[in-house]
Amino acid sequence: MAEVPDEELVRRFRDGDVGAFAALVERHERRVYNLALRMVGREEDARDATQDAFLAVLRKLQGFRGEAAFTTWLHRVTVNACYDLLRRRSRAPLPLERPSDEGRPPTPEPAAPDHAERVDLRIDVRRALLQVPEEFRAVLVLCDAQDLSYEQAAAVLGVPVGTVKSRLHRGRVALGRLLAGRERPAPADPSEDTVTP
Amino acid sequence: MTHPEELLAPYVDGVLDAAERAAVEAHLAACPRCREEVALARRAVQALADLTEEPVPLGVTGPVLAEARRAGEPRRSRWVPALAVAAALALAGAIVLPQLLRGRPGPKEGASATTAMEADRGAAELAAPAAPPLETWDADLDERAAKRLTARWAPPPSPTYAGDDEREEALGCLLESGAVVDDAHELVRLIAARYLGTPAYVGVFREGPGGGEPPSKVVVWIVASDDCRILSLLSRTL
Known part of the structure; x- marks a missing residue:
């Protein structure tokens, strides 16, 4: 059975069908949350940004005229919610928590070593992403983590496609350098006050 | 030397046409800086591709849906x-x-x-x-x-x-x-x-x-x- 298009769900919601909005949220919450998680780093902040984004969607949906695809618009609202949240939190940079400590049952038996490595790598990537300048980070996350095309990312961010391509490259190089720096003893960087244990 | 900034991401992604690709490769052969950048970029792309999707924690969208109902x-x-x-x-x-x-x-x-x-x-x-x-x-x-x-x-x-x-x-x-x-x-x-x-x-x-x-x-x-x-x-x- 063909899926009801987003734009049709938007129309139904505008006509008073609240279930259509719930369907939109259910369909997109994972993308929104993961986009937020990669933009803001901390799980707690990603939860807040996701909630902010969907509340903004709800408020603005009546005015959504469909000039952009719904997903494009949703990504834009989410990126903006992340920027807002990062501004609000700008004084408190991230001791990024390790995942799996709270609220989850302990692993029943020693995890396979490659699992542990993968978890560490993921944290490293997330931590490193947060040190990529925001304007590069958004492009990087949209294109390389959320798999948007250059054109879609350009529409989300409201910049020319050429800008997306060059920012994407700059962002990748920045992230690559940060990841490479983690293998060797990192050069002393007085500006970095989040200490990696 | 000018560097083909806007072509390097599409080059890493493998979406350039043959002529553009040849031009980038000629540049790379002569430019250690861009060679290094391409290697770093590939590493970043791989790391991001390896990120797993996290499930949405409970309680995030509930208040939004309550608000929508209202x-x-x-x-x-x-x-x-x-x-x-x-x-x-x-x-x-x-x-x-x-x-x-x-x-x-x-x-x-x-x-x-x-x-x-x-x-x-x-x-x-x-x-x-x-x-x-x-x-x-x-x-x-x-x-x-x-x-x-x-x-x-x-x-x-x-x-x-x-x-x-x-x-x-x-x-x-x-x-x-x-x-x-x-x-x-x-x-x-x-x-x-x-x-x-x-x-x-x-x-x-x-x-x-x-x-x-x-x-x-x-x-x-x-x-x-x-x-x-x-x-x-x-x-x-x-």
Whole structure:
């Protein structure tokens, strides 16, 4: 059975069908949350940004005229919610928590070593992403983590496609350098006050 | 030497046409800087591709859906919210609400004995931190003021407090809007004021993992007092 298009769900919601909005949220919450998680780093902040984004969607949906695809618009609202949240939190940079400590049952038996490595790598990537300048980070996350095309990312961010391509490259190089720096003893960087244990 | 900035990302992604690719490769052969950058970029692409999708934690979209339900309803007259409040109160369960209304004798509060004693007196709510009274403020809050509420606890210099009926209504309104009051979501302050001109109830919560663990954030819910729709939702990580 063909899926009801987003734009049709938007129309139904505008006509008073609240279930259509719930369907939109259910369909997109994972993308929104993961986009937020990669933009803001901390799980707690990603939860807040996701909630902010969907509340903004709800408020603005009546005015959504469909000039952009719904997903494009949703990504834009989410990126903006992340920027807002990062501004609000700008004084408190991230001791990024390790995942799996709270609220989850302990692993029943020693995890396979490659699992542990993968978890560490993921944290490293997330931590490193947060040190990529925001304007590069958004492009990087949209294109390389959320798999948007250059054109879609350009529409989300409201910049020319050429800008997306060059920012994407700059962002990748920045992230690559940060990841490479983690293998060797990192050069002393007085500006970095989040200490990696 | 000029570097083909805009072509390097598409080159790494393998989406250039043959002529462009040949041009980039000729440049790379002569430019160590771009060669290094391409290697770093490939590494970043791989790392991002290896990130797994995380599931959405519980409780993130619930309040949004509650708000959507409210937005989807026509504006109601005064008695309908009263019914909805009654329903929300019933939903909230016989345990939470009587505790809230009487002053919760919880193991967390060192003063639980006092609390229980004072529950027998009229002034129970004023003394029990687990069951805040409804403060009435003659003030029009904006977002900045709401943010200050996430950081500051002291009541205004000469607070006035509303009666039980209105307090119950404020509680019901918060619950109806999707707020949760339980072990992990402690209601620490309840205020009637205006928010950007709209009469509003404000609930200040301390939220945490529950089970006696310390709270990890302060959340401020602001709902319209006439139909309980969410006007603002702010949080601050402790």
